Amino acid sequence: MIVEEEFQAKLTYYLQESYQxxxxxxxxxxxxxxxxxxxxxxxxxxxxxxxFKLLSLGFHVAVLSYSVAPAEFPIALRQLGKAMLAVKEAAKVYPIDPKQIFVMGFSAGGHLAASFGAFWNQPLLADLTERQKDLCPTGLILCYPVISGGVYQHESSFQRLLGKLVEEKKEELSIERLVTEKFPPCFVWHTLEDQVVPVQNSLLLIEQLVEKQIFCEFHLFPKGPHGLSLGTKETDSPNGDMQNRDVQGWPEMAARWVNEVSLQNG
Known part of the structure; x- marks a missing residue:
């Protein structure tokens, strides 16, 4: 039996100064x-x-090194919940706006972030805090995310997340089935040529966000493989196949969206 206490997460902060x-x-x-x-x-x-890119755009950043296989659901999700509370606590000491905490996820990390968007107010995380609303992210930034356990699933992600229960539970963790009116605002991007996590993952999510009238923005780039990250030389692969000018502007697009959401929240 896998228990939560066997695994540890690490939260690394990248903070800006406030100059006199x-x-x-x-x-x-x-x-x-x-x-x-x-x-x-x-x-x-x-x-x-x-x-570092997000720092250059004016944000504080934290990176969560969460537990992966053999850790199974909901261990990483609970680690993300604890990380959110840690950031809120850090805001008492550092110049972080506690009302403006966004969660960004890439690929399977996008599934984790989106899962948090679905479960932040559910009993699964209720024991983490007496004020469950403190878990609610201001918004989600999802980059070529794993979303669906259906026809367009990234099979190995669900297998590692759920272990022997994958066939029984994967539909229950299909995020497009979990969107409610309490789901956070979302910025989502994907590439049409993604052969690892099909773009339909993002499309299924966007469809539900629109239906539930959740504030969202979606960018579909025509070119590029899965896992582009920034699409720049800085995040290129040893094979040199991870530079893509089409997607290089997404951080600025996301930054504009974050600032818009922040203004709405006052």
Missing amino acids: DIDPNRKRPLILICPGGGYENLSNREAEPVA
């Missing part, structure tokens, strides 16, 4: 990153390089 001669009282949004890796490992390409 600019704005000493400024509090910035924080973006909490969940790297991808198919629930088998964690992609370095979707962690620190992305954090």
Whole structure:
């Protein structure tokens, strides 16, 4: 039997200074990153390089190194819940706006982030805090996310997440089935050429977000394989196949969206 206490997560912060001669009282949004890796490992390409990019756009960042296989659901989800509470606690000391905490996820990390969007107010996480509303992310940024356990599933991600219960439980963790009016706002992007996690994953989610009138923005880029991260030289692979000019603007698009959501939340 796998128990939660056997696994540990790590939360790494990348924080901005508040300068006396600019704005000493400024509090910035924080973006909490969940790297991808198919629930088998964690992609370095979707962690620190992305954090540095987001820093350049004016945000605080934290990267969650969550537990992967043999850890099974809901261990990583609960680790993300604890990370959210840790960030809220850090906001008492550092210039973080506790009302502007966004969760970003890539691929399987996108499934984790989206799962958190579905389960933040459910009994599964209720024991983490007396104020369950403290778990609610301000918004989600989902990059080529694993979403569905149906026809378009990324089979190995669900196998590692659910183990022997995969056939029994994968439909229950299909995020498109879990969207309610309490689901957070979402920024989503994918590529049409993704052969690992089909773009239909994002489309199924967007369809439900629109139906439930959840504030969302979706970008479909025509070119590029799965796992592009920033699409720049900084996050290129040893094979040199992970640079893509089409997608390189997504962080700026997401930053504009984050600022818009932040303004709405006051």
